Amino acid sequence: MRALLSLVLAAAVFTPPVRAQGADPHPTVTVGTATAKRGERVYGTLTIPSATDSGTTIQLAIVNGAKPGPVVAFISGSHGTEYTSVVAMTRLIARIDPAKLRGTAIVVPLLNVASFERMVPHVNPVDGKGMNASYPGDASGTQTQRVLAAVAREIVAQSDVVVDLHGGDLDEDLRPYSYWIRTGKAARDSASRALALAFGLDMIIVNDVDVTSAAGTRTLSGYALSQGKTTFVAEAGHSGLVTPAETAMLVNGSLGVLGALKMIDHPSKPAAKISWVGADQRVRADGGGMFYATAARGSVVKKGQKVGYVTDYVGRPAGDVLAPQDGVVSFIRGVPSLWKGATMVTILRQFPGGPAAWQKPER
Ligand SMILES: [Zn+2]
Known part of the structure:
Protein backbone atom coordinates (compact mmCIF):
# COMPACT_ATOMS: atom_id res chain seq x y z
CA MET A 1 0.00 0.00 0.00
CA ARG A 2 2.68 2.40 0.99
CA ALA A 3 4.65 1.76 -2.18
CA LEU A 4 1.56 2.40 -4.28
CA LEU A 5 0.83 5.60 -2.39
CA SER A 6 4.32 6.94 -3.01
CA LEU A 7 3.95 6.15 -6.74
CA VAL A 8 0.72 8.11 -6.84
CA LEU A 9 2.36 11.01 -5.06
CA ALA A 10 5.31 10.93 -7.45
CA ALA A 11 2.91 11.00 -10.39
CA ALA A 12 1.16 13.97 -8.86
CA VAL A 13 4.45 15.84 -8.50
CA PHE A 14 5.45 15.28 -12.13
CA THR A 15 2.07 15.90 -13.69
CA PRO A 16 2.17 19.22 -15.57
CA PRO A 17 -0.01 21.88 -14.02
CA VAL A 18 -3.60 21.78 -15.16
CA ARG A 19 -4.23 24.38 -17.85
CA ALA A 20 -6.27 27.38 -16.85
CA GLN A 21 -9.87 26.99 -17.87
CA GLY A 22 -10.41 28.23 -21.43
CA ALA A 23 -6.80 27.59 -22.47
CA ASP A 24 -7.94 24.95 -24.96
CA PRO A 25 -9.84 26.92 -27.62
CA HIS A 26 -11.34 23.77 -29.17
CA PRO A 27 -12.43 21.29 -26.45
CA THR A 28 -15.29 20.54 -28.83
CA VAL A 29 -15.56 21.28 -32.54
CA THR A 30 -18.90 21.50 -34.32
CA VAL A 31 -19.68 21.50 -38.04
CA GLY A 32 -23.31 20.99 -39.06
CA THR A 33 -24.74 18.09 -37.06
CA ALA A 34 -21.32 16.81 -35.94
CA THR A 35 -19.82 17.77 -32.59
CA ALA A 36 -16.54 16.10 -31.59
CA LYS A 37 -14.99 16.26 -28.15
CA ARG A 38 -11.26 15.83 -27.61
CA GLY A 39 -10.19 12.31 -28.60
CA GLU A 40 -13.28 11.65 -30.75
CA ARG A 41 -13.94 10.95 -34.43
CA VAL A 42 -17.50 12.01 -35.21
CA TYR A 43 -19.47 11.90 -38.47
CA GLY A 44 -22.27 14.27 -39.43
CA THR A 45 -23.80 16.35 -42.16
CA LEU A 46 -23.92 19.91 -43.33
CA THR A 47 -27.48 20.31 -44.53
CA ILE A 48 -28.37 23.08 -46.95
CA PRO A 49 -32.15 23.49 -46.99
CA SER A 50 -34.01 24.06 -50.24
CA ALA A 51 -34.72 27.70 -51.13
CA THR A 52 -34.93 29.14 -54.64
CA ASP A 53 -33.68 25.71 -55.78
CA SER A 54 -33.17 22.28 -54.18
CA GLY A 55 -31.15 21.68 -51.02
CA THR A 56 -28.27 19.28 -50.50
CA THR A 57 -26.72 17.23 -47.71
CA ILE A 58 -22.93 17.08 -47.40
CA GLN A 59 -21.36 14.34 -45.27
CA LEU A 60 -18.27 15.10 -43.20
CA ALA A 61 -16.08 13.87 -40.37
CA ILE A 62 -14.41 15.68 -37.52
CA VAL A 63 -11.38 14.12 -35.86
CA ASN A 64 -10.82 16.13 -32.69
CA GLY A 65 -7.43 15.10 -31.35
CA ALA A 66 -6.82 14.14 -27.73
CA LYS A 67 -4.49 17.14 -27.39
CA PRO A 68 -4.95 20.77 -28.50
CA GLY A 69 -3.39 22.05 -31.70
CA PRO A 70 -4.28 23.63 -35.03
CA VAL A 71 -7.60 23.13 -36.81
CA VAL A 72 -7.10 21.90 -40.37
CA ALA A 73 -9.90 21.51 -42.91
CA PHE A 74 -9.49 19.08 -45.81
CA ILE A 75 -12.08 19.80 -48.48
CA SER A 76 -12.44 17.98 -51.81
CA GLY A 77 -15.09 17.24 -54.37
CA SER A 78 -15.97 20.83 -55.24
CA HIS A 79 -15.57 19.14 -58.60
CA GLY A 80 -17.58 16.01 -57.78
CA THR A 81 -16.20 13.88 -60.61
CA GLU A 82 -12.57 14.39 -59.55
CA TYR A 83 -12.88 10.97 -57.97
CA THR A 84 -9.29 10.42 -56.84
CA SER A 85 -9.47 13.35 -54.43
CA VAL A 86 -12.91 12.35 -53.15
CA VAL A 87 -11.89 8.72 -52.55
CA ALA A 88 -8.57 9.77 -50.99
CA MET A 89 -10.32 11.99 -48.43
CA THR A 90 -12.77 9.21 -47.47
CA ARG A 91 -9.69 7.10 -46.67
CA LEU A 92 -7.84 9.89 -44.88
CA ILE A 93 -10.56 10.02 -42.21
CA ALA A 94 -9.77 6.48 -41.03
CA ARG A 95 -6.01 7.15 -41.13
CA ILE A 96 -6.15 9.92 -38.49
CA ASP A 97 -6.17 8.45 -34.98
CA PRO A 98 -7.91 10.88 -32.60
CA ALA A 99 -5.91 9.46 -29.67
CA LYS A 100 -2.64 10.49 -31.33
CA LEU A 101 -3.74 13.74 -32.98
CA ARG A 102 -2.75 17.17 -31.66
CA GLY A 103 -5.40 19.53 -32.96
CA THR A 104 -8.41 18.92 -35.17
CA ALA A 105 -9.01 17.65 -38.70
CA ILE A 106 -12.30 18.47 -40.41
CA VAL A 107 -12.66 16.31 -43.53
CA VAL A 108 -15.27 16.94 -46.25
CA PRO A 109 -14.63 14.49 -49.10
CA LEU A 110 -17.54 15.43 -51.41
CA LEU A 111 -18.77 19.01 -51.52
CA ASN A 112 -20.53 18.91 -54.90
CA VAL A 113 -22.90 15.99 -54.42
CA ALA A 114 -25.01 16.68 -57.52
CA SER A 115 -21.90 16.72 -59.75
CA PHE A 116 -20.93 13.29 -58.36
CA GLU A 117 -24.39 11.74 -58.58
CA ARG A 118 -25.14 13.00 -62.08
CA MET A 119 -21.53 12.67 -63.33
CA VAL A 120 -21.38 16.29 -64.47
CA PRO A 121 -17.82 17.70 -64.44
CA HIS A 122 -16.64 21.21 -63.49
CA VAL A 123 -19.90 22.70 -62.17
CA ASN A 124 -22.85 22.04 -59.88
CA PRO A 125 -25.56 20.90 -62.33
CA VAL A 126 -28.28 22.29 -60.04
CA ASP A 127 -27.39 25.90 -60.84
CA GLY A 128 -24.55 25.64 -63.36
CA LYS A 129 -22.09 27.41 -61.03
CA GLY A 130 -18.51 26.44 -60.20
CA MET A 131 -18.17 25.25 -56.62
CA ASN A 132 -14.58 26.41 -56.44
CA ALA A 133 -15.30 29.74 -58.09
CA SER A 134 -18.08 31.42 -56.12
CA TYR A 135 -16.72 32.27 -52.65
CA PRO A 136 -17.73 33.76 -50.27
CA GLY A 137 -21.08 32.39 -51.39
CA ASP A 138 -24.47 33.83 -50.49
CA ALA A 139 -26.82 32.37 -47.86
CA SER A 140 -29.81 33.56 -49.90
CA GLY A 141 -28.45 32.60 -53.33
CA THR A 142 -28.64 29.43 -55.43
CA GLN A 143 -27.49 26.03 -54.15
CA THR A 144 -23.78 26.56 -54.92
CA GLN A 145 -23.82 29.95 -53.22
CA ARG A 146 -25.63 28.59 -50.16
CA VAL A 147 -23.20 25.68 -49.84
CA LEU A 148 -20.16 27.95 -50.10
CA ALA A 149 -21.60 30.40 -47.57
CA ALA A 150 -22.03 27.46 -45.16
CA VAL A 151 -18.46 26.24 -45.82
CA ALA A 152 -17.17 29.76 -45.15
CA ARG A 153 -19.21 30.18 -41.96
CA GLU A 154 -18.96 26.68 -40.45
CA ILE A 155 -15.57 25.41 -41.64
CA VAL A 156 -13.20 28.12 -42.90
CA ALA A 157 -14.00 30.52 -40.05
CA GLN A 158 -12.85 28.09 -37.34
CA SER A 159 -9.88 26.62 -39.27
CA ASP A 160 -6.24 27.68 -39.13
CA VAL A 161 -5.28 25.79 -42.29
CA VAL A 162 -7.47 24.98 -45.31
CA VAL A 163 -6.39 22.20 -47.67
CA ASP A 164 -8.24 21.98 -51.01
CA LEU A 165 -7.84 18.71 -52.93
CA HIS A 166 -8.56 18.09 -56.60
CA GLY A 167 -8.32 15.00 -58.75
CA GLY A 168 -8.11 15.65 -62.50
CA ASP A 169 -11.64 15.86 -63.90
CA LEU A 170 -13.34 13.41 -66.29
CA ASP A 171 -11.95 15.22 -69.31
CA GLU A 172 -8.50 16.05 -67.88
CA ASP A 173 -5.52 13.76 -68.54
CA LEU A 174 -3.53 15.33 -65.74
CA ARG A 175 -0.07 15.08 -64.22
CA PRO A 176 -0.08 15.34 -60.37
CA TYR A 177 0.96 18.67 -58.86
CA SER A 178 0.66 20.92 -55.85
CA TYR A 179 0.14 24.66 -55.77
CA TRP A 180 2.24 27.08 -53.79
CA ILE A 181 -0.17 29.99 -53.65
CA ARG A 182 1.70 33.19 -52.72
CA THR A 183 0.24 36.38 -51.34
CA GLY A 184 3.40 38.48 -51.15
CA LYS A 185 3.34 38.23 -47.33
CA ALA A 186 6.60 36.49 -46.39
CA ALA A 187 5.50 34.64 -43.22
CA ARG A 188 2.35 33.26 -44.75
CA ASP A 189 4.07 32.33 -48.01
CA SER A 190 6.79 30.41 -46.21
CA ALA A 191 4.12 28.56 -44.16
CA SER A 192 2.34 27.43 -47.33
CA ARG A 193 5.66 26.55 -49.00
CA ALA A 194 6.43 24.23 -46.06
CA LEU A 195 3.10 22.46 -46.59
CA ALA A 196 3.74 22.11 -50.34
CA LEU A 197 7.12 20.51 -49.65
CA ALA A 198 5.68 18.24 -46.93
CA PHE A 199 2.91 17.06 -49.25
CA GLY A 200 5.62 15.41 -51.31
CA LEU A 201 4.52 15.88 -54.93
CA ASP A 202 7.41 16.58 -57.29
CA MET A 203 5.79 19.35 -59.35
CA ILE A 204 4.77 22.58 -57.63
CA ILE A 205 2.85 25.29 -59.46
CA VAL A 206 3.72 28.76 -58.20
CA ASN A 207 0.57 30.86 -58.27
CA ASP A 208 0.63 34.51 -57.16
CA VAL A 209 -2.66 35.96 -55.94
CA ASP A 210 -3.92 39.33 -54.76
CA VAL A 211 -6.13 38.53 -51.78
CA THR A 212 -7.50 42.06 -51.75
CA SER A 213 -9.15 41.57 -55.15
CA ALA A 214 -12.47 39.82 -55.86
CA ALA A 215 -10.79 37.78 -58.61
CA GLY A 216 -8.20 36.48 -56.14
CA THR A 217 -10.72 35.30 -53.55
CA ARG A 218 -13.36 33.38 -55.52
CA THR A 219 -11.66 30.02 -54.97
CA LEU A 220 -11.61 28.22 -51.61
CA SER A 221 -7.88 28.84 -51.24
CA GLY A 222 -8.11 32.51 -52.22
CA TYR A 223 -11.06 33.09 -49.90
CA ALA A 224 -9.30 31.31 -47.02
CA LEU A 225 -6.17 33.41 -47.62
CA SER A 226 -8.28 36.57 -47.52
CA GLN A 227 -9.49 35.42 -44.07
CA GLY A 228 -5.91 35.08 -42.80
CA LYS A 229 -5.70 31.29 -43.10
CA THR A 230 -2.80 29.20 -44.36
CA THR A 231 -3.86 27.28 -47.46
CA PHE A 232 -2.63 24.50 -49.65
CA VAL A 233 -3.95 22.95 -52.87
CA ALA A 234 -2.97 19.67 -54.53
CA GLU A 235 -4.31 17.67 -57.45
CA ALA A 236 -3.72 14.06 -58.51
CA GLY A 237 -5.83 11.80 -60.69
CA HIS A 238 -6.80 11.77 -64.33
CA SER A 239 -9.70 11.13 -66.65
CA GLY A 240 -12.06 9.88 -63.96
CA LEU A 241 -9.82 6.94 -63.00
CA VAL A 242 -9.09 6.10 -59.36
CA THR A 243 -5.61 4.55 -59.33
CA PRO A 244 -3.98 3.26 -56.13
CA ALA A 245 -0.81 5.28 -56.79
CA GLU A 246 -2.56 8.63 -57.25
CA THR A 247 -4.97 8.01 -54.37
CA ALA A 248 -1.98 7.25 -52.13
CA MET A 249 -0.32 10.51 -53.21
CA LEU A 250 -3.24 12.50 -51.80
CA VAL A 251 -3.66 10.42 -48.63
CA ASN A 252 0.06 10.40 -47.81
CA GLY A 253 0.43 14.04 -48.78
CA SER A 254 -2.38 15.01 -46.40
CA LEU A 255 -0.69 13.03 -43.60
CA GLY A 256 2.49 14.91 -44.54
CA VAL A 257 0.64 18.20 -43.99
CA LEU A 258 -0.47 17.04 -40.53
CA GLY A 259 3.12 15.98 -39.84
CA ALA A 260 4.54 19.34 -40.94
CA LEU A 261 2.07 21.06 -38.59
CA LYS A 262 3.31 18.77 -35.77
CA MET A 263 -0.21 17.38 -35.36
CA ILE A 264 0.93 13.78 -35.90
CA ASP A 265 4.30 12.08 -35.84
CA HIS A 266 4.91 11.67 -39.55
CA PRO A 267 8.29 12.11 -41.19
CA SER A 268 8.34 14.87 -43.80
CA LYS A 269 9.33 13.44 -47.18
CA ALA A 279 2.57 31.06 -65.64
CA ASP A 280 0.12 28.68 -67.27
CA GLN A 281 -1.12 29.19 -70.79
CA ARG A 282 -4.22 27.33 -71.93
CA VAL A 283 -5.42 26.61 -75.41
CA ARG A 284 -9.20 26.74 -75.62
CA ALA A 285 -11.39 25.42 -78.41
CA ASP A 286 -13.04 28.04 -80.62
CA GLY A 287 -15.94 25.70 -81.35
CA GLY A 288 -17.08 22.08 -81.36
CA GLY A 289 -15.29 19.10 -82.87
CA MET A 290 -13.37 16.00 -81.83
CA PHE A 291 -10.06 16.37 -80.01
CA TYR A 292 -7.15 13.92 -80.11
CA ALA A 293 -4.04 14.39 -77.95
CA THR A 294 -0.60 13.64 -79.42
CA ALA A 295 1.43 14.85 -76.41
CA ALA A 296 1.29 13.02 -73.07
CA ARG A 297 0.48 14.63 -69.74
CA GLY A 298 3.70 15.64 -68.03
CA SER A 299 5.68 15.87 -71.27
CA VAL A 300 7.96 18.84 -71.92
CA VAL A 301 7.14 20.66 -75.16
CA LYS A 302 8.43 23.60 -77.19
CA LYS A 303 6.37 26.60 -78.29
CA GLY A 304 4.65 25.74 -81.59
CA GLN A 305 4.98 21.98 -81.11
CA LYS A 306 1.91 19.96 -82.08
CA GLN A 325 4.80 28.39 -74.95
CA ASP A 326 7.73 26.19 -73.92
CA GLY A 327 6.88 24.14 -70.83
CA VAL A 328 5.24 21.11 -69.23
CA VAL A 329 1.86 19.69 -70.25
CA SER A 330 0.11 19.77 -66.86
CA PHE A 331 -3.05 18.39 -68.41
CA ILE A 332 -4.40 17.68 -71.83
CA ARG A 333 -7.93 16.89 -72.91
CA GLY A 334 -8.56 13.19 -72.25
CA VAL A 335 -11.78 12.83 -74.25
CA PRO A 336 -12.79 13.86 -77.81
CA SER A 337 -15.71 16.13 -76.79
CA LEU A 338 -15.11 19.80 -77.50
CA TRP A 339 -17.16 22.94 -77.17
CA LYS A 340 -16.40 26.62 -77.54
CA GLY A 341 -14.14 27.58 -74.66
CA ALA A 342 -13.20 24.00 -73.61
CA THR A 343 -9.59 23.73 -72.46
CA MET A 344 -7.64 21.47 -74.81
CA VAL A 345 -4.24 21.73 -73.13
CA THR A 346 -2.50 23.64 -70.35
CA ILE A 347 1.23 24.37 -70.58
CA LEU A 348 3.19 25.52 -67.53
CA ARG A 349 6.47 27.36 -67.86
CA GLN A 350 9.41 25.73 -66.04
CA PHE A 351 11.46 27.67 -63.48
CA PRO A 352 14.71 25.66 -63.44
CA GLY A 353 16.36 28.10 -61.02
CA GLY A 354 13.32 28.09 -58.70
CA PRO A 355 10.49 30.62 -58.63
CA ALA A 356 11.06 34.38 -58.91
CA ALA A 357 9.73 36.82 -56.29
CA TRP A 358 5.97 37.32 -55.85
CA GLN A 359 4.38 39.55 -58.44
CA LYS A 360 0.98 41.18 -58.10
CA PRO A 361 -1.24 39.49 -60.70
CA GLU A 362 -2.84 41.66 -63.38
CA ARG A 363 -6.17 39.90 -63.16
ZN1 LIG B 1 -10.89 20.40 -59.40
Missing part, protein backbone atom coordinates in the same frame (compact mmCIF):
# COMPACT_ATOMS: atom_id res chain seq x y z
CA PRO A 270 9.74 16.21 -49.75
CA ALA A 271 10.32 14.97 -53.30
CA ALA A 272 14.00 14.44 -54.09
CA LYS A 273 13.78 16.77 -57.08
CA ILE A 274 11.06 19.38 -57.39
CA SER A 275 9.96 20.85 -60.69
CA TRP A 276 8.86 24.47 -60.01
CA VAL A 277 6.45 25.68 -62.68
CA GLY A 278 3.90 28.43 -63.23
CA VAL A 307 0.21 18.58 -78.97
CA GLY A 308 -3.07 17.44 -80.53
CA TYR A 309 -5.47 17.84 -83.41
CA VAL A 310 -9.17 18.34 -84.06
CA THR A 311 -11.51 16.78 -86.60
CA ASP A 312 -15.15 17.30 -87.46
CA TYR A 313 -17.76 14.63 -86.74
CA VAL A 314 -16.98 12.72 -89.94
CA GLY A 315 -13.23 12.55 -89.32
CA ARG A 316 -12.00 15.38 -91.56
CA PRO A 317 -9.05 17.33 -90.08
CA ALA A 318 -10.07 20.69 -88.65
CA GLY A 319 -6.66 21.86 -87.39
CA ASP A 320 -3.68 21.12 -85.21
CA VAL A 321 -3.36 22.24 -81.58
CA LEU A 322 0.04 23.84 -80.91
CA ALA A 323 1.81 24.55 -77.61
CA PRO A 324 1.47 28.30 -76.86
